[in-house]
Amino acid sequence: MSESELDLADVACRIDDLRRTIDHWNYEYYVLDRPSATDAEYDAALRELREIEQRHPELVTPESPTQRVGTTPQAGFAQIVHPLPMLSLSNVYDEAELRAWAARLDRILPGTTFAFVVEPKIDGLAVALTYVNGVFDHGATRGDGFVGEDITQNLRTIKTVPLRLAASASPIPARLEARGEVYMRKRDFAALNERLERDGAKVFMNPRNGAAGSLRQLDQRITASRPLRLFVYQIGYVEGASEPTTHWDALAMLRSFGFDTTPDPALLSSIDEVWERCNWWQERRDALPFEIDGVVIKVNSFRQQEELGFVARDPRWATAYKFPAIQQVTKVVDIIVNVGRTGTLNPLAILDPVNIGGVTVSRATLHNEDEIARKDIRIGDTVIVQRAGDVIPQIVQVLTDRRTGDEQPFHMPEVCPVCGAPTHREPGEAMRYCTNVACPAQLKQHIHHFVGRGAMDISGFGEKLADRFVDLGMIHDVADLYRLDWNAIAELEGLGEKSATNLRQAVDASKAQPLARLINALGIRHIGERAAELLSDRFGSLDALMNASLDEIGAVPGLGPVLAQSVYDFFQEPRNRAVIDKLREAGVQLADGRHAPIDHDGPLAGKSVVLTGRLTTMTRSEAEAALKRAGANVSGTVSKRTAIVFAGEDAGSKADRARELGVTIKSEGELLDLLGAGALPARAAAQ
Ligand SMILES: [Zn+2]
Numbered sequence: 267m268s269e270s271e272l273d274l275a276d277v278a279c280r281i282d283d284l285r286r287t288i289d290h291w292n293y294e295y296y297v298l299d300r301p302s303a304t305d306a307e308y309d310a311a312l313r314e315l316r317e318i319e320q321r322h323p324e325l326v327t328p329e330s331p332t333q334r335v336g337t338t339p340q341a342g343f344a345q346i347v348h349p350l351p352m353l354s355l356s357n358v359y360d361e362a363e364l365r366a367w368a369a370r371l372d373r374i375l376p377g378t379t380f381a382f383v384v385e386p387k388i389d390g391l392a393v394a395l396t397y398v399n400g401v402f403d404h405g406a407t408r409g410d411g412f413v414g415e416d417i418t419q420n421l422r423t424i425k426t427v428p429l430r431l432a433a434s435a436s437p438i439p440a441r442l443e444a445r446g447e448v449y450m451r452k453r454d455f456a457a458l459n460e461r462l463e464r465d466g467a468k469v470f471m472n473p474r475n476g477a478a479g480s481l482r483q484l485d486q487r488i489t490a491s492r493p494l495r496l497f498v499y500q501i502g503y504v505e506g507a508s509e510p511t512t513h514w515d516a517l518a519m520l521r522s523f524g525f526d527t528t529p530d531p532a533l534l535s536s537i538d539e540v541w542e543r544c545n546w547w548q549e550r551r552d553a554l555p556f557e558i559d560g561v562v563i564k565v566n567s568f569r570q571q572e573e574l575g576f577v578a579r580d581p582r583w584a585t586a587y588k589f590p591a592i593q594q595v596t597k598v599v600d601i602i603v604n605v606g607r608t609g610t611l612n613p614l615a616i617l618d619p620v621n622i623g624g625v626t627v628s629r630a631t632l633h634n635e636d637e638i639a640r641k642d643i644r645i646g647d648t649v650i651v652q653r654a655g656d657v658i659p660q661i662v663q664v665l666t667d668r669r670t671g672d673e674q675p676f677h678m679p680e681v682c683p684v685c686g687a688p689t690h691r692e693p694g695e696a697m698r699y700c701t702n703v704a705c706p707a708q709l710k711q712h713i714h715h716f717v718g719r720g721a722m723d724i725s726g727f728g729e730k731l732a733d734r735f736v737d738l739g740m741i742h743d744v745a746d747l748y749r750l751d752w753n754a755i756a757e758l759e760g761l762g763e764k765s766a767t768n769l770r771q772a773v774d775a776s777k778a779q780p781l782a783r784l785i786n787a788l789g790i791r792h793i794g795e796r797a798a799e800l801l802s803d804r805f806g807s808l809d810a811l812m813n814a815s816l817d818e819i820g821a822v823p824g825l826g827p828v829l830a831q832s833v834y835d836f837f838q839e840p841r842n843r844a845v846i847d848k849l850r851e852a853g854v855q856l857a858d859g860r861h862a863p864i865d866h867d868g869p870l871a872g873k874s875v876v877l878t879g880r881l882t883t884m885t886r887s888e889a890e891a892a893l894k895r896a897g898a899n900v901s902g903t904v905s906k907r908t909a910i911v912f913a914g915e916d917a918g919s920k921a922d923r924a925r926e927l928g929v930t931i932k933s934e935g936e937l938l939d940l941l942g943a944g945a946l947p948a949r950a951a952a953q
């Protein structure tokens with residue numbers, strides 16, 4: 267055999283392969299309503315087949331899927347022959363192809379000015395509805411484009427299908443065929459699937475699949491129970507009345523007869539505007555209440571449409587711009603587990619890299635173990651992966667038909683994959699956690715949180731620096747922040763004496779952060795700024811919180827049982843207590859004067875006191891807070907009712923007045939004795 271004969275044999279083999287594959291997908295899609303391939307996969311195969319057949323017309327046969335769009339109607343529905351075939355549209359996939367399509371129009375009708383109508387391409391099931399003297403007579407699916415299924419009874423159940431044409435400025439034609447798309451809204455689809463799942467029935471893969479499956483029910487009562495809708499986008503033919511002369515006018519006429527036409531059509535005069543409109547729809551795609559998979563562009567004038575005619579079975583005067591695919595088929599190579607800041611074990615699928623809409627995707631989130639079990643995702647599975655907007659890619663469905671038996675089920679690890687500590691999952695909760703607060707995988711994230719705003723708020727302590735300290739082995743838990751070797755840090759590349767000093771000051775200052783911030787900074791699961799404030803207000807010190815029973819924590823108004831359990835568990839963990847002991851040793855303030863409970867039994871309880879002079883171990887406001895916590899009433903003026911005046915250095919007129927009135931005067935040292943060391947701000951106690 268010559269080399270070209272060999273090539274031809276290969277080509278014939280490939281053609282046969284593609285035809286068999288497409289036929290099988292067609293059968294699953296149209297007959298069974300159970301597709302195993304994505305639209306993108308299907309389109310790509312059909313496109314490749316068309317291209318090969320164009321290069322080798324001698325290999326084209328009548329039974330090729332390119333010559334026979336769709337499939338034979340399902341047994342059980344009568345057949346309806348379309349008086350005018352329901353043809354498919356050619357597709358364009360980018361701006362260059364769109365412009366090439368427009369350039370072809372100019373070549374065929376040189377010097378002609380075209381106007382275009384641009385409409386969204388609804389992702390549903392194409393149907394044709396025939397009205398005789400204004401009354402709905404019969405309706406059919408597109409089928410193979412020439413013969414469809416009689417679904418008249420099913421269409422009658424759809425509320426957006428007019429059973430009688432509305433009175434309009436246009437005379438009612440003797441016969442009118444309206445063409446459109448039966449579809450489901452995204453929200454309705456989700457509700458339907460929820461209902462089916464509750465009833466233990468098979469759920470639909472997407473709204474189009476749901477619309478097709480619901481419309482092609484032999485029992486029309488089932489169809490009637492489904493949230494189907496109809497958008498009409500074209501007049502098939504008109505008899506016994508004058509036909510509009512443009513597509514734009516045809517849409518207006520259909521609307522006037524009471525049809526729901528495709529929303530927001532645009533009448534445009536240049537291909538630049540058409541492309542702009544394609545992008546306009548693409549940007550809105552995710553936010554629309556229904557699914558669209560592209561944009562349909564038609565030459566507006568029916569006369570021009572006639573002149574342009576057809577190439578093979580595709581009209582030259584229309585095309586569909588198809589959005590980049592958001593779903594692709596690929597393989598799950600592995601399933602790995604990442605550990606997050608709060609210790610969540612996050613399962614991730616490692617995929618055979620696949621291009622989805624111009625982005626290479628090699629990972630998909632699996633959310634949690636229930637999700638993996640629900641979708642039955644196994645290592646080695648062939649899956650449909652979806653990417654929409656900036657959302658992390660996810661696995662939509664496993665193609666179980668393609669299993670070989672070598673696939674491995676996945677189980678979440680009982681121990682943390684990073685530190686080996688036991689993992690834990692609360693009943694009723696989806697996530698599994700590593701129980702170790704010092705888990706190295708969590709440490710960097712944990713420190714980022716600890717030094718951040720709303721927590722200890724250490725300015726200049728950026729994420730990069732924190733990671734560097736962890737990598738250098740200088741930090742093993744958050745308490746190590748307060749035991750850093752500042753001389754060593756000053757010698758680190760890119761830091762220097764001045765930065766080290768600034769950083770040290772910021773770290774030292776953070777020791778006096780209010781208790782609520784410290785509680786938030788600890789990174790207790792579920793506990794954010796708000797919950798941390800509730801706990802600080804109620805317990806006033808970390809020791810009180812740490813030693814509280816589950817019931818006591820649960821009694822905090824606004825906290826709830828899940829958060830209470832989380833707080834309780836956190837302090838039961840010895841490693842967490844060890845970190846708190848280290849914080850205490852480092853001089854971090856573990857109690858909050860502003861919110862601490864008031865001592866009603868101590869030596870200062872109920873006494874009226876006055877502060878004067880300069881204190882050396884604490885600020886005036888810290889002393890006031892400590893006195894209030896001890897139950898004293900702090901006043902600014904000395905009177906006969908004043909019990910004690912605490913006089914610091916350089917006390918002036920208030921001390922004199924106290925002497926005049928015979929009020930007891932005590933020193934700062936005596937104040938400290940009365941307050942007791944435990945009640946003092948950490949900074950005062952440390953000095
Ligand atoms: Zn761990």
